[in-house]
Structures are given as structure tokens and as C-alpha cells.
Amino acid sequence: MPNVTFSSPILHKNVTVYAVAGDTSTVLAVAEANKIVIPHDCRDGECGSCLIEVVTLSGKTMGSLLTEKEKSQLKSLGKITTEEIRKAEVDDIAPRFRLACQYVVRDQDILVKFSGEPGGAA
Ligand code: FES
Numbered sequence: 001m002p003n004v005t006f007s008s009p010i011l012h013k014n015v016t017v018y019a020v021a022g023d024t025s026t027v028l029a030v031a032e033a034n035k036i037v038i039p040h041d042c043r044d045g046e047c048g049s050c051l052i053e054v055v056t057l058s059g060k061t062m063g064s065l066l067t068e069k070e071k072s073q074l075k076s077l078g079k080i081t082t083e084e085i086r087k088a089e090v091d092d093i094a095p096r097f098r099l100a101c102q103y104v105v106r107d108q109d110i111l112v113k114f115s116g117e118p119g120g121a122a
Pocket residue numbers: 039040041042043044045046047048049050051073099100101102
């Protein structure tokens with residue numbers, strides 16, 4: 001069972017929740033199910049407002065399938081490089097920044113940081 005810990009200046013303290021292993025929920029959906037508000041707008045990888053920083057706490061580091069929309073949006077935000085995309089896809093090394101509406105929780109414990117401002121990772 002993966003633990004997802006949310007950290008943000010808008011939370012009084014870090015909040016750790018359990019996501020269901022094998023679930024296909026996005027980080028945004030897991031947050032919403034636990035009444036944690038990550039700023040978002042389109043929910044479709046196109047606006048960049050749900051930018052988060054992800055740190056792998058335990059379990060194998062995984063590139064975790066970047067969608068084409070996520071790659072292109074992160075690139076236009078200057079939050080991912082071509083080299084980081086290559087490492088994610090070839091070496092399965094997770095990039096630092098993700099979009100909460102696109103990132104599907106995998107079987108690994110992660111720390112999700114967000115600022116509480118649209119488009120601002122912590
Ligand atoms: S909500 Fe728009 S990119 Fe995630």
C-alpha cells in the first residue's frame with residue numbers, strides 16, 4: 001500500500017494518506033478524496049496549475065509514465081528538460097516535477113509538495 005504524504009504551506013502539517021495499490025488514481029484524485037486542495041483547473045494536463053514536486057520516499061524510483069500532455073506542459077513551464085524526459089522513459093528515473101492531474105500513484109511511497117498557489121510547486 002503506497003503512502004502519499006502531502007506537504008504544503010496551506011496545510012497545518014504534513015498529511016499522509018494510503019492510496020490503494022494498483023489503483024489508477026491520480027495524485028489529484030487521491031488529494032481530493034482526502035479533502036486536500038491542490039490548485040487545479042483543466043484536470044487534463046493542459047493548464048499547468050496543478051504543478052507538484054514529487055520525492056520518492058521508499059520503493060523503487062519510477063519514471064511513472066509521463067503522458068504526452070504532461071511532458072509538453074512541464075517543458076513549457078521550464079520544469080523538465082529533454083534529458084529528464086529521456087531518463088524517465090529510458091532509465092525509469094522519476095523527474096522532480098509532475099502534474100497532479102496526470103501523475104498516477106504507483107506502488108511507492110512519495111512526498112508531494114505544492115505551494116497552494118496555481119502552478120507553484122512548493
Ligand atoms: S489541472 Fe490543468 S494541468 Fe493539471
